[in-house]
Amino acid sequence: MRNIPFFPYSQLFSAQESELTSVMIDVCRRGAYILQKDCREFEASLAQFMGVKHAFGLANGTDAIIIGLKAVGVGAGDEVILPSHTYIATAAAVHMVGATPVLAECGADHMLDAADVAKRITPRTKAIMPVQVNGRTCDMDALQAVADKHGVMIVEDAAQGLGSKFKGRSAGTFGKFGTISFYPAKLLGCFGDGGAIVTNDDAVAKQIALLRDHGRNEEGRVVAWGYNSRLDNLQAAILNFKLKTFPADVERRRAVAARYQRGLGDLKQLTLPPAPDADSRHFDVYQNYELEADRRDELRAHLEKNGVRTIIQWAGTPVHQFHDLGFDVQLPRTDAFFKRCFMLPMNAAITDDEVDYIVQHIRAFYGL
Numbered sequence: 001m002r003n004i005p006f007f008p009y010s011q012l013f014s015a016q017e018s019e020l021t022s023v024m025i026d027v028c029r030r031g032a033y034i035l036q037k038d039c040r041e042f043e044a045s046l047a048q049f050m051g052v053k054h055a056f057g058l059a060n061g062t063d064a065i066i067i068g069l070k071a072v073g074v075g076a077g078d079e080v081i082l083p084s085h086t087y088i089a090t091a092a093a094v095h096m097v098g099a100t101p102v103l104a105e106c107g108a109d110h111m112l113d114a115a116d117v118a119k120r121i122t123p124r125t126k127a128i129m130p131v132q133v134n135g136r137t138c139d140m141d142a143l144q145a146v147a148d149k150h151g152v153m154i155v156e157d158a159a160q161g162l163g164s165k166f167k168g169r170s171a172g173t174f175g176k177f178g179t180i181s182f183y184p185a186k187l188l189g190c191f192g193d194g195g196a197i198v199t200n201d202d203a204v205a206k207q208i209a210l211l212r213d214h215g216r217n218e219e220g221r222v223v224a225w226g227y228n229s230r231l232d233n234l235q236a237a238i239l240n241f242k243l244k245t246f247p248a249d250v251e252r253r254r255a256v257a258a259r260y261q262r263g264l265g266d267l268k269q270l271t272l273p274p275a276p277d278a279d280s281r282h283f284d285v286y287q288n289y290e291l292e293a294d295r296r297d298e299l300r301a302h303l304e305k306n307g308v309r310t311i312i313q314w315a316g317t318p319v320h321q322f323h324d325l326g327f328d329v330q331l332p333r334t335d336a337f338f339k340r341c342f343m344l345p346m347n348a349a350i351t352d353d354e355v356d357y358i359v360q361h362i363r364a365f366y367g368l
């Protein structure tokens with residue numbers, strides 16, 4: 001029997017152990033720990049990779065959303081519409097700046113549904129925050145049309161979206177700002193917490209630079225209230241090294257998705273995520289391979305018994321089901337989705353053999 005982890009954390013290091021060791025030794029020998037050249041170089045590489053004017057390394061992806069919202073002036077009395085199918089961090093960031101998270105349904109491709117967003121606009125709506133979940137970018141034309149009609153801004157939680165595109169444009173670059181997470185299991189993972197904000201807006205960039213570093217300007221003078229939320233220089237150096245081979249990782253993830261599609265695409269009991277070539281407007285990078293299944297819990301138990309670890313995203317709870325936080329909105333489509341969804345192993349290190357093994361055991365479960 002095989003033992004296929006959901007995510008092989010130690011491979012983040014072991015796959016390039018000697019190169020990464022040199023990168024870390026170099027940073028430490030220079031004593032370059034906070035806001036040094038490695039961070040600036042990574043920010044420049046990231047901005048270039050995403051095709052955006054400004055990128056800032058932050059302490060984590062959650063801080064990035066909080067600081068982004070502060071930088072664009074979202075605060076008390078404002079409402080921000082976001083999908084319930086997201087990590088609690090998206091909604092928490094809205095709450096933490098004093099605004100109200102308004103939760104919406106996701107559509108057939110698991111992404112924020114523009115028609116449902118339109119129904120939830122009120123005079124207090126300040127922003128729509130699509131989440132570029134699972135490594136796919138939302139239909140940004142549909143969301144932009146809703147935003148334009150009502151004069152509200154778009155801001156993006158692209159924590160899971162690095163490298164994904166809609167009509168050739170990178171996730172994170174559609175809104176006033178976009179945020180990325182470098183949590184180890186994210187597409188581009190570092191060895192701890194890390195995040196970024198990107199923006200094309202010079203004024204917003206200036207605010208972010210102040211907010212992440214105690215309100216200090218380029219001369220080191222405090223000109224605003226700020227946080228301490230800087231990406232560690234050591235993590236920045238690691239990320240800058242890993243970014244060089246990131247496009248190959250993305251290609252591998254897309255190949256794995258295509259292999260799952262070939263192996264499972266005929267099963268009526270499953271609803272697979274869109275295939276890599278399903279819609280030419282979308283370039284998906286498969287942060288996750290999230291599918292729907294009949295008899296999901298039994299299928300997961302069967303896979304577990306055969307050494308295949310799967311998980312249900314957000315531990316099975318979409319944001320609107322956190323009643324302790326005061327949510328009482330009814331989202332029947334999201335509820336139905338969460339009775340069927342789970343995620344198969346998806347990462348750049350999984351082998352074709354392992355994918356075939358998983359496919360074979362799923363087919364066997366359904367008697368095929």
Ligand SMILES: *Cc1c(COP(=O)(O)O)cnc(C)c1O
Pocket residue numbers: 060061062063086087089090131133157159160180181182183193194195
């Ligand atoms: C991971 C994640 C975050 C938070 O990022 P951290 O770096 O862990 O703070 C926010 N939103 C989504 C959709 C995420 O997947």
